[in-house]
Amino acid sequence: MERVNTRLYVEDKLFEGATVGLDSAAAHYLRSVLRLEPGARVGLFNEREGEWLGIIDGLGKGWCSLRVKECRREIEAERDIWLVFAPIKRSRIDFLAEKAGELGCSRILPVFTRYTDVKRVNTERLAAHAKESAEQCERLSVTRVDEAVSLEKMIQNWPADRRLVVCAEFGEARPIAEVFTELLRDEPDAGLKPWAVLIGPEGGFSKEELEALSRLSYVTPVGLGPRVLRADTAAVAALSCWQAILGDGGMRPPKGTTPVTIT
Amino acid sequence: MERVNTRLYVEDKLFEGATVGLDSAAAHYLRSVLRLEPGARVGLFNEREGEWLGIIDGLGKGWCSLRVKECRREIEAERDIWLVFAPIKRSRIDFLAEKAGELGCSRILPVFTRYTDVKRVNTERLAAHAKESAEQCERLSVTRVDEAVSLEKMIQNWPADRRLVVCAEFGEARPIAEVFTELLRDEPDAGLKPWAVLIGPEGGFSKEELEALSRLSYVTPVGLGPRVLRADTAAVAALSCWQAILGDGGMRPPKGTTPVTIT
Structure with a gap:
């Protein structure tokens, strides 16, 4: 080619x-x-x-x-992983949309939680960042960007067959790699099913939010180690682990493609 | 507390x-x-x-x-993981130093490779970013920043007991999660030993560089999936996988700490 x-x-x-x-x-x-x-x-x-x-x-x-x-x-089957996140300030949310594109997210959904400071989300700008990163990273699809909703509304509308990994700095949570590795062993095609990762705002989830989330049958709270990560770092860390262990981490870039020089 | x-x-x-x-x-x-x-x-x-x-x-x-x-x-033993990377342009290299701090890198080392466009690195500015992120993420140490050297010099001075994971978009490479999971099984304390992750420039390594690296006894080339990641994304993805699987991903943030609101 x-x-x-x-x-x-x-x-x-x-x-x-x-x-x-x-x-x-x-x-x-x-x-x-x-x-x-x-x-x-x-x-x-x-x-x-x-x-x-x-x-x-x-x-x-x-x-x-x-x-x-x-x-x-030719088109290829892609993994179906969503990133759900509490909106953060401009430079970091742009970064998040770019990285979600590179890390193969099918969709990103901004959700307002109790401690979310940001009140408005420019989804058009996020979609432009996600599209640009798809163009540069050899994807054949782009990440769709949903309009922002409240956490309650997100839960009301959640498709029950889509598993949701909640990154929780506090409270009960198992290590992310342990959860994914165990699942891959017990259910080898788990990564072909619909998934999502949820990241809280910089102030964290409230105790009530975390408890309400933990009660949902499709939710697994996971921990990302001893350091309190910024929201954007947590999103990239969780998506990277998901793709590496459950997702398409075993695939290689298409032959004949050139590493694109980013300007 | x-x-x-x-x-x-x-x-x-x-x-x-x-x-x-x-x-x-x-x-x-x-x-x-x-x-x-x-x-x-x-x-x-x-x-x-x-x-x-x-x-x-x-x-x-x-x-x-x-x-x-x-x-x-009290002080705690920390993992010893370095990030070695080809310098990239300003906003992305600042981001890299910040993320290396959050992801618990003990040291970052800029290296000039054949296709590295950036010619100078302000290591003081990088150290300031790394220090700020250590302060915000509850670490007890900071990431040290080395002066930039050529790839040849880096190889000459490399401590032979430090394993080096080279993120390679092209050529022979095994999936990163597979390499780490297998190693953890065969050598449970592998993550307590000295490690480093090497990320190439936006243009990738040259064929000769990748071949020279692959011949070194302490090097393992790994793949990060089918998408061609930007250098900063690749660094965060590789470090996140290392910490989650081999590093301190099983630990939780210290009790009594507050999620810091980032301004």
Whole structure:
């Protein structure tokens, strides 16, 4: 497979001979940042048709059209892991969306808990970060971003077949690696089922919240060791352990892909 | 144990009745940011004497003196894990130092590899980030920051009893969780020995570098799954897995500590 230096997620249906138009942000990026010209090669992908080679047909201020050539990668089954988190301040929440994208989250859901300080969440900005990180890390899908809801509402609407790991600094909790390793031994396909990780706000969960969560049949409280981690660190640590032990940690990056230089 | 809202790392010897003077940055923080006054309680700690209660005796522009009262926490043995990484650009390298602090690294070592773009590393700034994160996460020690060296020099000076996990996106590598879980089974005290994790630059290692590293007796190349992770994400993912499986993931935060609200 010939290399491409740029991959873009597109909603359009991808097939040989299709014409794809980019939105103005993507067109601006190709034209004014990367300074690409007609004839340049770009990877185009989505979670339905996989990744295809696109050749720039034409581009101008705010527009770019590409002609789709051959398929570069077929779609693959992905793990279904959500990140549920109490909103934190701007630079750290942006970071969280980026990392959730890289760590293969299918969805992120902001939830307001008792000690959550942040009152509003710009889900569009988070979605843009998640999309960019999917484009850079060789995923074929993007992380969806839900609108923020209260913890009560999240619990009311929770799909009972989705297991929820709650990262708990205090109270009863078993070590995360022990929980996942034991589960993998007793139920080898556990990682193919729906999962989620829940991270509290910087002030932690309230005692009542943690107790209410622990009573839910689908919840397992886990501990992340002796250090009190920031919310963003806890999220990356828990997702990394999940992917490494239960998820797709045994897979390798697709052949013929280039490590993308991040600017 | 009564709570304190602020913990400071100090080099001074800590014992009952000792007087401790702060440097001007810490004094400014207590006086002008937290607006503390004489009589206020502060945690003081280092890796030799543990954590002690300090009471502010007096403070002014650029100075603060504290009287040391009782011991709050005895010192504990910590794991000995280094993070070796190719320098990346400013916001991401600061983040890396912060996370290495939170994830309990004893030391971080910047190394220049063939595809490393960044030419200079401000190790003082990294040390400040690492110290701040140790203060906030309930550690009793801080992460030391080495001066940057070339990869060749790092290999020349490497202590042969320190195992080195190399995160390799390409080439032969076994899944990180599999390597650690197997090792824990065959050698239960493996996590008490000296370890290090090596992360390449955004452009990856060169083929020659990866081959040279793989030939070293103390090196194990590991894979982090199918997504090509940014260097900072790869570092947090690898360190999190190491602590969870081989390190202190089975421990819980000290009793009586408060989740610190990060501003």
